[in-house]
Amino acid sequence: MSVTTDQRDLIEDLDARFQERRAQVPLLAQRAEGEGLTQIRSPEDMVPLLFPHTTYKSYPESLIAKGKWGQMNRWLDSLSTYRVADVDVAGVEDVDDWIDRLEAAGHMVSSSSGTSGKGSFLNKTRADRDTSSRNMLDCLAELGLPPENKWNFIPVGPETSLSSHIAMREMLAASYRSPDSIELPPTSAPGGHHRYMSRLQAMRRAMADGTAAPDEVAQFEAEAAGRQQQNEERLHHFAQQIRERRSERFFFSSQFPNLYRLTEILREMGVEDGDLTGENALTTGGGLKGTSLPDDYQSKIYRLLNIDPSRFLHYYSMQELNLRMPKCLAGRYHVPAEVVLLVLDKNGETLAPVSDGQVEGRAGFFDTTVDGRWGGTISGDKIRADLGGCPCGRPGTTVFDQISRYSDLKDDDKITCAGTMDAYVRGFIED
Incomplete structure (x- = not known):
């Protein structure tokens, strides 16, 4: 051949x-x-x-x-x-400390949440992070959404303390957020992300094999409930301001589960399909992360938030890749x-x-x-x-x-x- x-x-x-x-x-x-x-x-x-x-x-x-x-x-x-073995780890107490120490040495480690089990760690450089940021802007511009500071920028989340997530959010905010945009909630993401996820995995194993003490389970459930409550407060913060500024343009950055929960809160506040009249936009990647949603969850989101497919950057990618495969109007990832x-x-x-x-x-x-x-x-x-x-x-x-x-x-x-x-x-x- x-x-x-x-x-x-x-x-x-x-x-x-x-x-x-x-x-x-x-x-x-x-x-x-x-x-x-x-x-x-x-x-x-x-x-x-x-x-x-x-x-x-x-x-x-x-x-x-x-x-x-x-x-x-x-x-x-x-x-x-690039070599990692000689990075100083004196005084490191947990995974979060370790990643911070690596990042200080120029290794921008990307990590999975570990929600389905053991977490993964990928070494990246500032060049990798810059490439990914440029690619995001290129994908949005190709869709017809070039960087313009004319939007209410809504980083719905989920919110984490991971530096890669923070860097992407700040880049999008700098590129699209208007001077009078909706303010972010006063509370920040819970710290110690990997510390918490490690404890979550350990607790799941202990509960599965029957070795978890009742007081340990109760303490962990209380912490989990507190994190969930903080997320709810964040979504209510956004929903309240969206309802008050429903004719303005919104740029949403979110995974589907949190975005769907935002629409539920808006509906609870009396917002109906057609009430938001701005030509709103959305970017999202990833699936449902194990969350169960109705079969028509996407159409419900688009109708309530007034997001036309031509203003929706949906892409296929993974943390092993710098670049995204954007989805076209024919339903294919390129x-x-x-x-x-x-x-x-x-x-x-x-x-x-x-x-x-x-x-x-x-x-x-x-x-x-x-x-x-x-x-x-x-x-x-x-x-x-x-x-x-x-x-x-x-x-x-x-x-x-x-x-x-x-x-x-x-x-x-x-x-x-x-x-x-x-x-x-x-x-x-x-x-």
Whole structure:
């Protein structure tokens, strides 16, 4: 089969990035050596070099429980472009302290909430964070929403103390918030995010195995209720001012569960469909995060908040990527030119077969803009992609909006190489 010029250029670009990163990222070098790969000659060569998403949570939990922050440095170092092992961890008491110490040294660690279990940690640089911010503005501008300080900016949330969330919120506020915009609530996000999530996981395990003392459960439930109450107060703060300024323009930044709760509060206050008359906008990513909402939750949000699809930036992405795949009016997510989509079989071992220009399987990506790590990842998502353009008229690869997680399907989220990658990582910690 002949190779087109574009394919040849892509392979050359992938190989150039591979040659650069394998000299910088210890785990990539070991994986390449184990696979006998010294050069990228085809897209198939990339498959064994993609890191399963679970790799970024492959540290032994005992390291955090016992405060072995030096070994956590070594674990993160094995996955990083720039060295982490020598970051001073004297006096670090918990994960929040550890991340603060890393950030002070220039490592802008991105972390998952850990709501479904063990949290993941990805090393990023300021360049990664800047790239992601620019991409957000580019996506909004392409939608017809260029930066203009003419909006009531409403960062609905959820609100956290994570610096990556704060940086994105502040960037959007600086780009879109008007001088007389609705003020943020006086209360700030609860601190110690990872400290709280670690305790939440421990409490869930203790409750499951029957070792949680009643007073411990009661104390934790009271703290959880306090956090929920603070979130409710934040949403009521926004709802009250939205009701009073219903003819003005609002720019909402939110995940769907909190946004839906905001609409419930507005309806409780007597606001009905059609009462908000400003041409309002919304940006959101991610799914429901385990929250159960009515089947028509999206249409209810759009009607009450007066958000037309042409003013709604919905995108598909993940923390392993700097860039977003924005959703077009035809309902497809568009893969940017800087991201290579590699659709794999369920186990992540080979490229899935293409039929009539479409392919279905496990989503793998290589983000060429990633600076702090190796840019290749195998996700937990089952997708269907079209390699031949989109009904909206734009060229390039698109992903259909029926995206599911293998962990939610009968097919368990098992990636064949995950165990091998974990073994490599343990070797770096134990050396």
